[in-house]
Amino acid sequence: MKENKECKIVQDLLPNYIDGLLNNESKEYVEKHLEECKECTNILTNMKENIKTNDTKIEKREVNYLKKFKNKMRILKTILLIIIIIIILVIGRRIIIVTNLANKAENAKDLNNYYARTEGIFGEEYRFNECYYKDGNYIVKMVSYSEKEGKKEIIFYKKGNEQLLLTDSEFGKKISRETSLTAITPLPYYNGNEVIYMALAYGVEKTNLGEIECYVLKDKGQEQYIDKDTGLLVKQINRASNTVTDYKYEFGIVKDEDIQLPDLSEYENIES
Numbered sequence: 371m372k373e374n375k376e377c378k379i380v381q382d383l384l385p386n387y388i389d390g391l392l393n394n395e396s397k398e399y400v401e402k403h404l405e406e407c408k409e410c411t412n413i414l415t416n417m418k419e420n421i422k423t424n425d426t427k428i429e430k431r432e433v434n435y436l437k438k439f440k441n442k443m444r445i446l447k448t449i450l451l452i453i454i455i456i457i458i459l460v461i462g463r464r465i466i467i468v469t470n471l472a473n474k475a476e477n478a479k480d481l482n483n484y485y486a487r488t489e490g491i492f493g494e495e496y497r498f499n500e501c502y503y504k505d506g507n508y509i510v511k512m513v514s515y516s517e518k519e520g521k522k523e524i525i526f527y528k529k530g531n532e533q534l535l536l537t538d539s540e541f542g543k544k545i546s547r548e549t550s551l552t553a554i555t556p557l558p559y560y561n562g563n564e565v566i567y568m569a570l571a572y573g574v575e576k577t578n579l580g581e582i583e584c585y586v587l588k589d590k591g592q593e594q595y596i597d598k599d600t601g602l603l604v605k606q607i608n609r610a611s612n613t614v615t616d617y618k619y620e621f622g623i624v625k626d627e628d629i630q631l632p633d634l635s636e637y638e639n640i641e642s
């Protein structure tokens with residue numbers, strides 16, 4: 371019984387003994403008992419083993435946690451990188467498409483032989499423009515019709531040094547010779563900056579308009595259809611101003627006789 375009591379005391383002390391928390395007297399007491407008692411020595415050994423395996427379990431758990439955390443971070447980084455790459459690709463694609471179109475349209479501006487036609491509904495008004503252009507000479511006819519104002523016609527004519535502006539409206543048929551026609555660029559052209567902004571903000575889609583392959587740019591207020599091959603505007607829809615305009619072009623077909631001075635007999639000269 372004495373031994374059993376001693377064993378109980380020693381076993382109570384063992385955890386602190388392992389942790390090195392006992393004062394010298396108790397420590398000596400425990401060690402002296404251990405020398406004589408196999409059972410308590412076994413218990414001590416078991417306790418030490420248990421602590422070891424517990425420690426390695428905790429360590430393993432921490433290592434696993436760290437690994438999982440690192441893995442999560444790696445996945446997050448990869449996802450972020452993929453998103454950034456996709457954004458760069460999408461924006462890059464838009465910039466490339468729009469820049470290509472703008473370059474093509476810029477080249478079309480230098481063409482010296484083309485026919486262009488614009489037809490559209492502008493709210494209550496119907497407008498029809500037609501232009502024959504060859505080597506710096508041109509005739510542009512602009513007709514508008516509305517129920518309110520009836521039919522109006524404006525003709526710009528330029529051949530060599532001769533420049534004329536003919537107007538036909540409710541004020542009669544008038545000729546003006548003193549007009550600077552140089553400002554007129556008959557080929558309809560879209561605002562490059564606006565198109566680039568639209569492309570970046572809202573995207574570019576491929577679509578077909580009749581037989582024409584084109585890109586369409588849309589924002590809340592408008593749609594612009596641009597011919598893939600020429601970079602020229604083929605259709606424009608503006609919801610704010612309630613207009614729909616179609617553009618048609620033909621290249622290299624204009625002959626000198628297409629740019630003819632109209633019959634001026636009915637027109638009245640404006641002296642200014």
Ligand SMILES: [Zn+2]
Pocket residue numbers: 373376377378380403407408409410411
């Ligand atoms: Zn014992």
